[in-house]
Amino acid sequence: MIDYHLHGNFCGHGSGRLEEYVLAAIDRGLSEIGFSAHLPKVVDPDPYHAMLEDDLPRYVKTVRSLQDEYGTRIKIKLGIEADYFEGFEEKTRALLSAHPFDYVIGSIHFLGDWHFTSRAGLAQYGREDPNEAFPRYFELLRKMISTGLFDIVGHPDAIRRSYFVPTIPLEGEYRATAELIEQKGMSAEVNTAGLRRDAGSIYPAHEFLSVLVAEGVPLTIGSDAHRPDDVGRDFDSALSELKRFGVERVAVYERRKRSLVPLEPSG
Ligand SMILES: [Zn+2]
Numbered sequence: 001m002i003d004y005h006l007h008g009n010f011c012g013h014g015s016g017r018l019e020e021y022v023l024a025a026i027d028r029g030l031s032e033i034g035f036s037a038h039l040p041k042v043v044d045p046d047p048y049h050a051m052l053e054d055d056l057p058r059y060v061k062t063v064r065s066l067q068d069e070y071g072t073r074i075k076i077k078l079g080i081e082a083d084y085f086e087g088f089e090e091k092t093r094a095l096l097s098a099h100p101f102d103y104v105i106g107s108i109h110f111l112g113d114w115h116f117t118s119r120a121g122l123a124q125y126g127r128e129d130p131n132e133a134f135p136r137y138f139e140l141l142r143k144m145i146s147t148g149l150f151d152i153v154g155h156p157d158a159i160r161r162s163y164f165v166p167t168i169p170l171e172g173e174y175r176a177t178a179e180l181i182e183q184k185g186m187s188a189e190v191n192t193a194g195l196r197r198d199a200g201s202i203y204p205a206h207e208f209l210s211v212l213v214a215e216g217v218p219l220t221i222g223s224d225a226h227r228p229d230d231v232g233r234d235f236d237s238a239l240s241e242l243k244r245f246g247v248e249r250v251a252v253y254e255r256r257k258r259s260l261v262p263l264e265p266s267g
């Protein structure tokens, strides 16, 4: 299997050297991995959320040297996870084009000042209205997709928590988002961190995934590991979910070109 969402100690909220992730992946029998450290924030740089700009060349170099050292045992891709901040598209584009990334995951972690994916942002869930937050999240997500800056939509419904359930239907949001992903030639990520972040299931929700699959959107799989122990975490759940939808191939990337490979390589 392939894990395209690995972090590490380049950001303040991750731990473990990247090499430890490679060793964990080899140990778990993964055929391919991709590092996707948080791209430096283009607004209010914050080393807890993401490495600072000066560290980006060292990140690229570290992944390159791991490719050299472990390339015969496992495929290692140079990816990055970029936040989308409206109005800062050019700065984001400049950072992304400065290095030969294999893929770029585009993700929403902030709604205004609310960093909902962070530990500090958890308390605010109690003060927010899901019927207002979900549409706002999906609107921003579609703006992100429309920019054409990114290859993969990271944890597509990251706003979701088991205790934060809208009463309005989300079918329209799911459909409009899936159509746009397809139109833009992007992929969507199946991210097992939903299980660890109290979303009640992997991201995206079963109903959302069914719309993505029906729309023909290619998928990648990621654990969103922020420590070596989480590499390939809960991939059996992701696999059985994908099999229920008859998904047989997943997307892989090289220098931002996509191809599809069998979900479970034979032999
Ligand atoms: Zn992170």
Ligand SMILES: [Zn+2]
Binding pocket: 081, 107, 109, 154, 155
């Ligand atoms: Zn993320």
